[in-house]
Amino acid sequence: MTSKRILSGLGLLLGAGLAAGQAVALEGDAQRGEEAAGTCVACHQADGSGMNVPGGESWPRLAGLDADYMAKQLHDIKEGSREAPTMMPFVNMLDDQQIADVSAYYSQLPATQGDGGDVDEAVLARGEQLALRGDWDEYIVSCKSCHGPGNQGVGSTFPGIAGQHAGYIENQLHAWQEGRRANDPQNLMGAIAQRMSDEDITAVAAWLATQPATDE
């Protein structure tokens, strides 16, 4: 099933003009991935739940994310379109096959709940507005328009962000603003991140963390 997803995702990735097409085409094996993931668990945990680290660098939940999406991120970190200094030494330990394998492994783990959503109700309300309806007066398109129903992700291009740790989402949006991350197709996320205030970023990250990553 994983391999079918990977193959169907390939067309989309190539269509978007992204690099690493050949590497992405590799079929991941979740069992081999579990062994290769030994290097990941210190931060991302054995169950792939990651950790919300307020004020520090949060480690994203990987459990249940799309395999092709994760593989692409690992390649992008290697190639520099996504800066992640902490990840660099670990990514460099993985070859293309291992990247496909660990991605397959984490994708089939059950999603865990996000942390960092324990903020004021007014902040959560603003976050909900941005996530579901956007703020068109500031030309901030809703998260849902691309990240799909429930913000649970669409294909391999638009990752699930519901149930992700608030600290991680916050950090990524700032990374887009500051140019540390530029690996989205056509700058679709970057353009919107640019228009978000610090308060908006905090609010939307917190609200998303409170949401279920899947309907199951």
Next chain:
Amino acid sequence: MINRRKTLALAGVTLAASASLVAWAETDGHPYDKLVEMGYPAPQEGELVHVPPTMADLEAADMKPQTKAVIRRGYDLFTNTQQLRGKNVFNDMNCSSCHLGEGRQPFSAPVWPAAVTLPNFRGKNQHVNNLEERIAGCFAYSMNGTPPAYGSDDMLALSAYHQWLAKGAPVYPDQPIYGRGFPSPERTDELSYTNGEQLFADNCAVCHSEDGSGLYQDGEYVFPATWGDGSNNWGAGIVRTYTAAGFIKNNMPLGQPLSLSDQEAWDIAYYMTQQERPQDPRYTGSVDEVLEKFGPTFHKHSSYGQEREVDGHRLADHANWGEKGEEVKPWNVGQPRFEDLDVE
């Protein structure tokens, strides 16, 4: 706090619109500053500038709870029109697929002008339409369906939402409306299908798919179909190349309006409007007949009945009605009005 600011801005704008724009420009901040900063034209003196209220404003408004509930229902239908799938809607579109920002957004065919300019004569069907008939037109063409009945709960809720968005705007305004419709970019001399095809693949396909079928997650709509059975039919306003170019230039890619050049917007529009889609409900078995009847008022701006240069395919020469099939006929199409009224 944000809501209060918007409400104040609205009062200020409405006043300014009927008095003078100069006085209003002196006040602090301009509700569409962000758009101007992004490259949209600034409001011109004498233009009607209206900032529609939001759904948060509705909650705060001094209105009967029953009225609020109906407007909320209208908003829900507008942003999730798919709930009428198989009943009134027979493609993959929502109202908000084209009217971005919940129908409030300038340069994205904001819908509130319909509530203050109708009833009015409409060239498309050559008679005077009110708001409900105008909305019914969207169902017959853009949604490839058949409208909810006039006066029905769904129709009332949708028109109430339109009217709510027009709150405070003058009725039958003399001024031109800022950001109305999808203003088309300057027409370039040559339109290129192959250039449009390449541009579509590079800029649009990540969301709308190379075959224009849109994008779905677990069967649920995410991005609309740009052609094919999931899209609007041949009678919808956006099959006119200039309307499509205006939509694209001012709104696409999502979140990056005005990022394509005029030539690029026109080429993509040309490519997109030269693909197949469900038949125009005004079709009675002959493309030539449709062209004869509706060419002068409508299809002279579309590619309907034209031969596509790349493969010689004659566009719209088919009896494919899309998902609605032969059975469902939009009841509002071809209904004349005021035939005995003396216009002179």
